[in-house]
Amino acid sequence: MAKSARAQPAFEDSRDYVQSLARGLAVLRAFDAEHTRLSLAEIAHRASTSRAAARRLIMTLEHLGYVRLSGREYVLSPSVLELGFGYLGSLNLTDLAQPLLEELARTVNQSSSMAVLDGQSIVYVARSPGRRIMSVTLGVGARLPASTASMGRVLLSGLDEDSLDAWLTHCKPAKLTAHTVTDVRRLRRIVEDVRRQGHAWVEQELEMGLCSIAVPVHNGDGRVAAAINVSMPYYPDVERDATRTILPQLKLTAAAIEGCAPSHRLPAVAA
Template identity: 80%
Template sequence: MAKAVRNDPTFEDSRDFVQSLARGLSVLRAFDAEHTRLGLADIASRTKMSRAAARRLVMTLEHLGYVRNAGREYVLSPSVLELGFGYLGSLNLTDLAQPLLEDLARAVNQSSSMAVLEGQSIVYVLRVPGRRIMSVTLGVGARLPAFSASMGRVLLSGLDEPALDQWLTECRPTKHTSYTVTDTQRLRRIVDEVRHQGYAYVEQELELGLCSLAVPVHNADGRIATAINVSMPYHPDASREAIRTILPQLKLTASAIETCMPSHRLPAVSA
């Protein structure tokens, strides 16, 4: 059987077309940002059906919990969101975050990435390249040591105290540059500070000339699920500029990712 396409008018004349389903969905689509409350006459007019047919459909949708009565008018109920969660749940986190990170990278004119914590490393799950400022090429699946990466420190700040203690016990920091922090007690203080301020800034610890600013992405329970960052070249005023101009953009992007994801798609990060 040929696959039905949404814009194929001939399908509506076939035996496979369920008119009552199409009409019920048209009632839901009658509501939008400009028409949040509709009476039966309005619904009938916007869906091009009789008032009697509109009434039956509205009563059915009300029984199912998708619309509710508001005096002489009707409004959509929160249950209608369930219709979209199936689609959102089928998407990977990176599918939803990709356009948001692309917008971020474009806005700040730098590269942007997303990573998760796996053991002693962070693993890149999404990367939008910008200006080439690292000597190594990073892509999806690339790993960096968590202790010296801004996203790593953000992800570590999401661990509870016993898990962080265990992580630091197993950590074997090595110096990448003369600026790399390798003392585990100092690393703990840094992670505590990241937890308190809500972001991590790392300057030339992974590679000379490279700075990075990262923020967490939380799940519905408020726990850190992943981290996103922006990488930038070092200059004497890099930290102040990053906090002033890039941090607000990063936070907005993280918030947008949190908002568009159903809670079951954002498991909390683990070591």
């Protein structure tokens, strides 16, 4: 009779298995659509590790920018997108938004984008480029200062007052052009106006000759989860024309994304 095949040792027991890496990834996987906010105890339970180990892992991930503390719970940061750059196109939100942004860009003959808030920056998560009107090339994963970008101001308008206060405390806007708003008190008033009117307009604050109009994308709870915009070159009366012709198309696109997205439970924007 042939000898019985010897059982192969599990890879987890081999010298090549990096246990600390596996545990760190387990902490990230503890968050999902049903568990977007977790306490340290919940993280330890869902990652099947001790509370002490979970604490060290979550503190490391927080230091690296992949999670952040929100009250007494932890939430994922948009920076986790960097871990899946090559596979970002498969994310639900991107899948939902990309064809709609492309249609919007064709309709208005300008570039359109979607972004989320990450600290003092916005992070692009989807984009349909049109005519190039910026000196830098923007793509998925690109960052811009939230205080100066139209999408940033829309995202800030979705914060509650305490969160906005905390965000503004750390805000140090750079003077990028002669038109850039750098006074934090004035910036607060602008954000409050955006909250009331439902859209943001930025004219030559980020770069001379560049204008942008943005609207929020809400999750199933009615809270701001992301922002989409259209960028265009400056000319006299551009704000009037954009408000009249582009803003309605932006709102239709946002509504279309929202109509598809509730089942995916988009996380609300947070500081």
